Amino acid sequence: MKERIPQRIDYHRYTEQGVKLDGIMSKTECDKDLPRLNEAIIDNTGDIHYHLAFDTDVLGNRYVTGQVKAQVVLQCQRCMDDFKLDLKCDISIAFVKNEFEQNQAEDSGYDIFWLETKQLFDPRVLIEDELLLALPQIPMHLESEIGLACDVTVQIIGDKSNLTEESHINTDDTMTGDTMNSAEQNDKENPFAILKQLKNK
Secondary structure, three states: OOOOOOOOEEHHHHHHHOOEEEEEEOHHHHHHHOHHHHHHOOEEOOOEEEEEEEEEOOOOOEEEEEEEEEEEEEEOOOOOOEEEEEEEEEEEEEEEOOHHHHHHHHHOOOEEEEOOOOOEEOHHHHHHHHHHHHOOOOOOOOHHHHHHHOOOOOEEEOEEEEEEOOOOOOOOOOOOHHHHHHHHHHHHHOOOHHHHHHHHO
16 A cells, blocks of 8 residues: 655655655545645546655755656636546656755756755645646647547638637638628728729729
């Protein structure tokens, strides 16, 4: 049985000892402990799986690598229906407390997790940060799902520049009687219509 994620860890001790955290955050825990993520999504569909490995490198960077997996429910901004999205975050983060450590970590290819003077931190915050960064800026169904799940249809109202998401688009260029009458009326009101008539004679 995998143990619950600790609420506070000493990053200095964890990186010195090469501690590994491998476990699951239940849906109940996620709903309770990840408020920023919950505000950004419709729902999460289940457990969040995480693997975090703490260590130090030859330059003295104190870092954590690993992976976080989750499935969330978002609202598609194309069709406004809900859809499920699998999130997979690869983690490679260095803990820094000053600008020197930041520059060294960035030169080594790590992302940054600022701790300032604190030595204890909540690993759930790190997991939540990574999941938030993995969310798309504009949630939409995947391209492979558009034909099946994201069927947006439109209707021309007035002219083709005014589109509404009401019914199937009609691109038939054949003019109906009402459309022809409208066009003729526009010609009569157009001060250049007389020039058009002279040109056609």
